Amino acid sequence: MGNSPGAHALLFLLGLGLLAWLANWLTKHILLRSLRHLFRLFGIDRNELTPLHVIARLANIIPTVVLMLGIQAVPELPEMLVTVVQNVCSAFIVLTLALAVSGMLTLVNEVYQRRPDAHLRPIKGYIQVLKIAIFIIAAILVVANLIDRSPLILLSGLGAMAAVLMLIFQDTLLSLVASVQLGSNDMVRVGDWIEMPQLNADGSVIDIALHTVKVQNWDKTITTIPTKRLISDSFRNWRGMQESGGRRIKRSLYLDQQSVRFLSEEERQRLKRFSLLSDYLESKEEELANWNARLGKERQEQVNQRRLTNIGTFRHYVERYVRRHPGIHQDMILMVRLLSPTADGLPLELYCFTDTTAWVPYEGIQSDIFDHLLAILPEFGLRVFQHPSGADMRTLRPALAPSPGA
Known part of the structure; x- marks a missing residue:
C-alpha cells in the first residue's frame, strides 16, 4: 500500500491540507493578533471602527492560494480534478475580494456618518451602487472561473441580455437617479x-x-x-421652518355675529382700564371726534358717525397682547384679521410665529394665548360661537313647554 500511487496522492493531499491549515492558523492567530495589539498600543479600542474585519476576510485568501498552487504538486491526480480545484479556488478568491471590498465600503460609510455634516450629504446610496457593480463583476468572474472560460465570452452575451437586465434592475436604476436628484438638489x-x-x-x-x-x-x-x-x-x-427659528400659529376664534355692536361711552371708559388699550382708545377717540366734526349737521344722527366697535377694539387688543408676549417671534409676520363670515360664526384669525420650533413649547405658547383670549372675551361684550348642546336644549325645554291653560 505504501508503494501504490493512490497512497502517495493521499499523503500529498493530507500534507497539502495540513499546510493550508497551518497557513490559515498563522494568518489568523499571529497576523491578526499582532494587528489588534498594534491598535491597542495606539489607544484604539476594539469596538472602534477599524479595518480588522476586512483584513480577517482577506486572510482567507492565503490558505486558498496554498491549495491552488499545491494541488499541482500532488502526483497521480487526474488533470481534470486539478483544473476543477484550481478553478474553484480562483472563484473563491474573487468572491472573497468582492466581500472584502464591500466591507471596506461599509467602513467608509460608517466613518463618513460620524462627520457632523454627514446628514447634509449622505453617501449610503452611492455606496450601495458601488457594491452592486462590484458584485456584478465578481459574479461574472466567478462563473467564468467555474466554467473555465474567458470573462469576455460572458460579457459579449450581455449585449443581448441588456433588455432583460434593464427590466431586472429597473427599480435600482430609478432609485439611483432619484438618489442623485435628491442629493444634488438638497x-x-x-x-x-x-x-x-x-x-x-x-x-x-x-x-x-x-x-x-x-x-x-x-x-x-x-x-x-x-x-x-x-x-x-x-x-x-x-426644514425651512426649523431653520427659520419660528413656527407659525394660524388659528381662529369663531365669534357669535349677534354679539358684535358699537361701544357705549360707559364701556369705552371701562376698557381704558386695560393698559394695552388706554393709549389706543384715547388716540382713536380723538381721531373719530375730528372726523365726525367735519360732518356738519349730519353728525346729529349716530348712523352717520364713526364709532368704536367691540370687535374692532378686541382685534387691536389681541394684536397688542401678542406683540408683548415673550414667546412670539417679533421679527416675523404678525397680524390679527377678520375672515369672511361663515355659518359657524365670524372667524377672528391670529397669524404669527413663535420664537421656537420645538413641538411641546410651541403648543404651550399657542394654548397660553388662546386661553387668555377666551377668558377675556366677555369683557368686550363678545361671545364665542358654538352649536347648541344637550345642556342648551334642557335649558330651553321649560320655555318651550306648553302652558297648563293652553
Missing part, C-alpha cells in the same frame, strides 16, 4: 421632518438608502418610502 436630509400623506408618512427622516427612505412617524412607527416616490410624488419638507 431635497431631503437625515433629520428632516417630511410629510407625505399619500404614504402615511409624517415624521423625521432617519435613513436615506439607495432604494428606500425611512421615516419615523410621531407615533414612533416606521414608514418606508421608495426613493423614486420622493421624485415622482409631492411631499412637504419642514
